[in-house]
Amino acid sequence: MLEIKNLTKKFGNKTIINSLSIKIPTGQILAIVGPSGAGKTTLLRCIIGLENVDSGEFFWNGHQFDPTNSDPKNSIVGAVFQNYQLFPNLTVMENIILAPVKVKGVATKLAKDEAQKMLDQLDLSGKENLYPYQLSGGQQQRVAIVRALAMNPKILCYDEPTSALDPDLRKEVAKLILNLKKDAVTQIVITHDMEFAENVADEILKVTPIK
């Protein structure tokens, strides 16, 4: 279970998140919705450790952790950014196995086999040696998901995963998220799409801008 206690985040003297507490049981999906500027992305960036928090504590299964700690042993969270941020100079396969091989020391052959399995599942067979610019937006997104999953995160976060997708692909992403749920991956999804949120989420968190 992921538990966040009394998270507060300010930019300068502007409070974006005020003493927010969240609990997500393992394998559940939390959708975060709210108007533009409400602080959804900021909240996500705090959870994945890209922003320092002003106060707040994070626990995974009762053990406190620091999301900003970059120790590889501490890789509890993974994320898929809004614009995917695949490395343009690396092929699909290289993007996926870079971190497992260089950070975790997984043998290249093994990392490739694992990656191939996930690529096949996500309908990306045959794309291994293409560069990101040769993929469609939806394909890039799935590669970004595989890349994050290759590090075996306990929690996977998405910032507006459907904003750039057509309705068919939106359904695909929903299916993918629900499939990962079966593998007990805890997931946090920011979205503007209420229908999507209701389809996938176990719980919906509504955030509002703080006056």
Added chain:
Amino acid sequence: MLNYIQQILPALLGGTKVTLSIFAITLIIAIPLGILLGVTLTSKFKPIKWLLNTYILIMRGTPLLLQLIFIFYGLPLLGIVFSRYNAALIAFILNYAAYFSEIFRGGFQSIPKGQIESAKLLRLSKWQTLRYVLAPQVFKIVLPSVGNETINLIKDSSLVYVIGIGDLLRAGNVATARDVTLLPLILVGIIYLILTAITTYILKAIEKRTNVWR
């Protein structure tokens, strides 16, 4: 005429050697120096940035010829004396490192921040991020500008003429003055053309290899 060419060619090739040595040594030192200064320019430490920007302003805002003369003829007045060859190297390295540092600063700054954040989330170390993510992208971005400067350097190296170094241009000019014929100068031009053509070819080949991704 062929006889005459054969006769002066050794002198011209000797000059070419000097030109190439200044070219190569300048590149080998100025490019790494430029990378280092370029990265420093992207940091947030104000005093060093201010110092570097002043240095770049002077190097880019005054003629290289003036800098060359200043170092070889000017500094001895302050008791600082360099040999001709060293004075030339110092002037070229300082000048070109300034241009390179601006190019590399731009290269590093044009990489989206999200790339670095992605790498951080994947728990890549700073060094791994530089090695596998940033360096290849910066390399591709700066290649055309670095290539331009490299070609310029071949031609700029002829400026060492004014401090009396026996480079390619001087070798040709000496022969022209002595034998009262245009031929040596034409040969000098042809040799410069060959040097820039070879460099251009190599740069194009490298560029082609980075074109497999975008």
